[in-house]
Amino acid sequence: MAVIPLSEAHADLVPLVGGKAAGLGELIRAGERVPEGFCVTTEAHRAGVIPEAAVRAAYARLGGGPVAVRSSATVEDLPDASFAGQHHTVLNVVGEADLLAAIGQCWESLWSSRAVAYREARDTDAADVLMAVVVQRMIHPARAGVLFTANPLTGNRTEMLVDVASGLGTEVVDGHANVTHLVLADPTDDAQPGQPLPATTGAPVSPTASAPQPCGPGWRAELRAAGRRVQTHFGTPQDVEWAIDHDGTLWLLQSRPITTLFPLPPQTDDLRVYVEFGNVQGMLRPVTPMGMSTLRKVVAAMVASLGMRMEIVDIGGRLYGDLTDLVRRPATRRRLVRLMSVDFGPRAQAVMEHVLRDPRFAPSGARSRRPTDAALGTALRAVRGILRALARPDAARRRLVAAVDRLRAESTASPQLRTAHDRLRFVRDHGDGDGGGGGGGGGADDITWPIVAGMLASALPAHLLKGVATEDDIHAVLRGVPHNVTIEMDLALWALASAARPHRDLLLDTPPAELAARYLGGALPEIGLSGFLSRYGHRAAAEADVGVPRWAEDPTPVFAAIANYLRLTDPAQAPDRRFARATEDAETALGELAVRARRHRPVRGRIAIFLLRRGRRLAGLRESGKFAGLYRLHAVREQLLLIGSEVFPAADDIMFLTLDEVEAALDGADLGGLVARRRATHRRELRRRVVPVALLSDGTDVESTLPATDDGEGLLRGVGAATGRVTGPARVITDPSTAYLEPGEILVTATTDPGWTPLFLTAAALVTETGAIMAHGPTVAREYGIPAVISVPGATSRIATGQVITVDGAAGTVTTER
Template identity: 35%
Template sequence: MPDLVFQLSDPTAADPSVAGGKGAALARLRSLGFPVPDGRIVATEAYRQLVESPEIEPLIADLADAAEGETDEREDLAATLREAVRSLSLPPPVTDALAALPPGQYAVRSSATNEDLPQASFAGQYDSYLGVEGTDALADAVLRCFASTFTDRAVAYRARNGVSTASTRMAVAVQRMVEPDASGIAFTADPISGDRTVSVVEAGPGRGDAQVSGTATADTVRFDADAGETLSYAVGDGRSERVLTDGDVRALVAIAARIAAALGRPQDVEWAIRDGEIHVLQSRPITALFPVPEPRPTDDRTHVYYSFGHRQGMPEAMPPLALDVWRRLTDRVGESFGLRVRFTAAAGGRLYLDLTPFLRSPRLRERLLENFAAVDEPAGDALRTLLAERPDEFPASAPSIGGYWRAARSATRVAPFLARALRGMPRALCCSDPAATPERVKETYDARVERAARTVRGAETPAARVEAAHRAIRDAFDWLLDPFYGPFLAAMLSGFLLRRLRPGHREHVDALALGIEADAVYRMTMSIGDLADVARETPAVAAAIRDGATREELADRVDAAAFLDALDEFLDEYGFRAVGEIDPSRPRYREDPTPILNAVAGRLETAGGEHRERTAALGSRARRARRALLRESPPFIRPIVGRLASVYRGNLGIREHPKFALSRLLDLFRDAVLDAGSELESAGALSDRDDVWLLSYDELLAGLDDPRTLAGIGLAERRREFERFRGLSAPRIVTSDGTVPRARPERESGTALTGTGAAPGVAEGIARVVTDPGRERLERGEVLVAPYTDPGWTPLFLNAAAVVTEVGGRLTHGSLVAREYGIPAVVAVADATDRIETGDRIRVDGTRGVVERLD
């Protein structure tokens, strides 16, 4: 029979499956020589023997079934379980071990197997008891710790973090009680800013009960770990004297730093001081910290990074292979612009771009901030705050001969790109037919992509196909913008000139961008409306789609043949797209058309052809605006205004063409990688082909050459890390020391939320918070509230009365599409999906950048 109690110094106690997260950390720290009070671990095996009894096991199964159900039912079951566990008797080996403890007081602390994890600390979720004395009292405290597995807060916390109650095991640490003169917590990184160079110590007298209960505030010390000096010491309310001496602070910071180094990540260390001696009572990861970008800088300077995902409107984590490919591609682009150092870093499964070289030049710094004002206001605000608070760390370099020489070298690299970009602009501005430009550019892209596809499909081996697909994406950056920039820059210049020539007619100029049917995304959404019209022709099929039928379920229906033919036709043209499509690991519409079916379902309550009528109405508004511009212009400039208006509207239709072409190339890469994954699964190197996304690019090629090279890589750990990263909220701006600078304070009052006004107009409606368009549906006339919107979200715009997002700027995808659709949009609204709930009635003012709750 397995042992049920271990000495804290026993190596077995350092196993989290035996001692739980807290107990294992304490055992490991004690083995490393840290001042951890001695004691015993009541192992998880004792808990298992109790809860797998006939009285308890069925109740746990019922609680698992109720985890997603009504709160009252869940809480009633949890209360029943707590009482049932407390009524049991501990196994005799446990009570014997407790009886053998030396006399005195003990601290009895719960230690669950899912506690103190990197992704979820479970701090405060389970119970602990201090000053426990006597065998009976100790046994009761252990049972109460076991029973705290089922506290309401612990059950709810596990549900939020996707942790199974049935798989949870509880151990209990029973340690000699330290009656402290002072106690508190030492954070080895600033838990608010994320700065890894600053430690924060909180301290209170005695056990700190008043601080824990909130009736008193702790002393708070900020300590510069690099400089070895206290930055600030704030004495808690109601006290005039400091709890800690300078020596106490230095010693606590030093011990906590060594613990963090031993455990491999920043820690939240609970400590106590008795008669000048420091005791470590607990240590757990600081789960709220976003990882520091890697690789670290080698120049001993603080670097500043911007989230590539926020710029692309998709800030979610990517698995290692997708991230590795984007790093390679982006670094290659940086090299082409003369950047001598690596341009990218990775943090939390996201790609970050190093802004530091741009901050060193006063001119580039100002242009960078101006650019952020257009594309991502909160990022610009955060960057300005950082530069204001830490000016000495980001000095603008004074002009020098070396600087001029480097600028000249960079200019020689950039000049050919600029020449190519500008080459086609004069012709597009003055001569070519704007109405024909979108189709001509599309044909150019189609030919390029088809050529790449033939090369990839003609490769003879999985490795050759992966390399060919990767090369196709890499080489695309040499030609992707050539057909685009000339006409598009002509459109931008035309819009600028129209606003300068007709300064009182901005509304008419903006109206020229409404309902551009040549736009690739607009065409796709119109096709979704057409799909809804086909479904509407067969009421039973429409009802099935409205009820959430999948493509497979529709395929079993004889009456759905016409709709499925139309769906297949749609997927032939647009099936390479996806939600979050810059991540090639994500399923494409042709694999899972659920987002499209949801968008169709949302259209079924509208009249047939309504989307086409709306497009015609937007086109009519654009034509009226053009006539008004001409009518109200002086006769001598009317030909110029007419040409500029045609170029502006016509050439805007190519805005999404490069992204469409790149998305098709990413789709080719996805196919090649999945084929490679199947090959490795057949060879026994992977248990599932989708695990291929957990490899790096070099590992994938090496594995295809010899599957044995993948042995021991640790895919399970990578999968856990990726899942942890997916749960993190990525900052727009982060520094190399982990600091996440705050954006401007929000200008809020009452029920109003503020952001960036991205598409003009005002609309009211019922909010629908959508975090996954593959599972959620937007009904006609609702306000879409989303974390972000990339092209894969665009089908929802067809039903939206307005759009509110947490990420974006005036020039990001969702903003431009909203303007084309003529619906108001406010972007960069902090925590919009948390602060607005589905069912709230809200007003969206896209002109002022304000969202108001009306209920």
């Protein structure tokens, strides 16, 4: 079948007809008005010869005349890849010779530089790509454009967005025409959740000054109705090219999924608001289904410890909390802005302030419940534990270390686990651990309250010394604090790298993945890595997800970090020396602040200095809770992989199932297809670089509706999280496992967690797109003494690797140079 009628194409024939032809065939099958045409299939492309006779015959059946010749590759117009504008289209083709030449041009466009670059950016295997070609009768429109059946700018599924211009729609797509932008909201849907006010219905959005103004509402209603039908047919929001000819007839020229939309929250009857929780753990990547089942319980417990309850939901593989009831409850809505500021960061704070002003989230008048006896008991235990830690910080630290050691011992699986069902029972018993707290009873108290005491001792002095000391002064005092297990880990890795210098050439010249394979195969010289992994091998980037391999399984990131350390040749910049200097500078800053504070605030100053001294002895413990919980998570992962190796083709297939599904698989259920679909979804979400801070249940990305800020040319604004000012070349990194970071480069990334922190030892500064001042990354940056600016929107796309930038941690700005 080298040539088939367009009406015979459909979704199951994508390998034969390509994405565009399949979409057009589906429109025809759904009864939509599509210009008649035919498809030169991938069989012809695979053979490498244009089937001239078949093309001429099909062209004759169209009646000859002008046609549009359009590429239809097997990888375009799909749910996760649009390939928009990457391949060739030739319009107004007349005659057999020109038609055959245009088909050849479409084939050749598969190997254009832009198409190749696009495929490489998406890790698309060129061997999997074939080109079909669509030939359709040419429509000469009076007006044409693109209809998005959901608003691609905000994500709102109750709005449609239209770009319209006079003449050919390709000029809209190519950006060459004067375009009018319209938001279409159906007036009959005013009662739907999230529906915009009636005044916006059909209103222009930022029209170009000289853009043509379409006349009459009829075409809008017809287009809106067509959009609804098309979306219903395909089952997902669509990007539809359309044209209205001079007789007023509406034609649909293409339909493909809108690939940029973030997945919808769970559907509800009322409008709800969800806030993303992953950035608290330094995670923006999607969580595996198995990891999600564990983390939902962890986050719910964390929120409950703050005196609030909410449902934790999975949206696009990310953890979101349903804050609707808290927003509408008078007693809790007042606390939300501060909660967002401290624990989620300034972007979440701005979003929450916007939500609280939205009349759709007005307080409901419901009163808060009186505290229960259990809550009062927890509060009394907290006060006692915090005061005890502040009174005797060294004793509190010893109790914490002992509790962590006990948790590690308790997490070890018994050698008596013989069968997959035995292992699954172990996982069920241990898989709901809090991943960051450790057990119950006194053990939990021994871990929790010293950490809370350290955080309070670090935070309260800024309020006590308002007008006397700035936040930068406080941060300067809290540099180089001891007893932080993450920093101890990073410095241990630096010591390992220093001892491995006799093997410098091997470790620098061999790719980290190859070094990891050789190490696991026992074919690498001993450099001390075994000892490091025995202590820290249960860690990894995105380590809160049980589905993520640990360093002990795949030490590639460790070898990448070692290589970065070995490139450091200036002894003064050695991480251990930098940390020691940070400690000395902090003690000096504390002494100077003590004099100033006691002079200007005799009583409050003494309390503040007492707390800061306690903070320096306790604040470093904040990483210990998560470190402790990871022992249990690691043990659970080991047992899951053992089950997976018995039941599934690949051991880690199990990470794409829930525990109940695993039990069903043990009982004989075939879940291979489900695993494959979830793997594909997970791979697709791994490529997503932007995760909304907050979503409404209609799909609206709340941050996208906030007023735009004008930062000025070359100036990016964020929040200063660690003081200092550094100028240097940027290094944009999305994956720490193979990250290359030269000493003195500025690390620019979306977010960080403890698995990223080995990079901090050689980084000159840190810039992130998300985060809160008290999150892992900024805290470690402060303790290392490197400047950090967080919550810089779009930093990884607005800054390029090699670009010279200036990071000012005091001002909270990043300045880019041309």
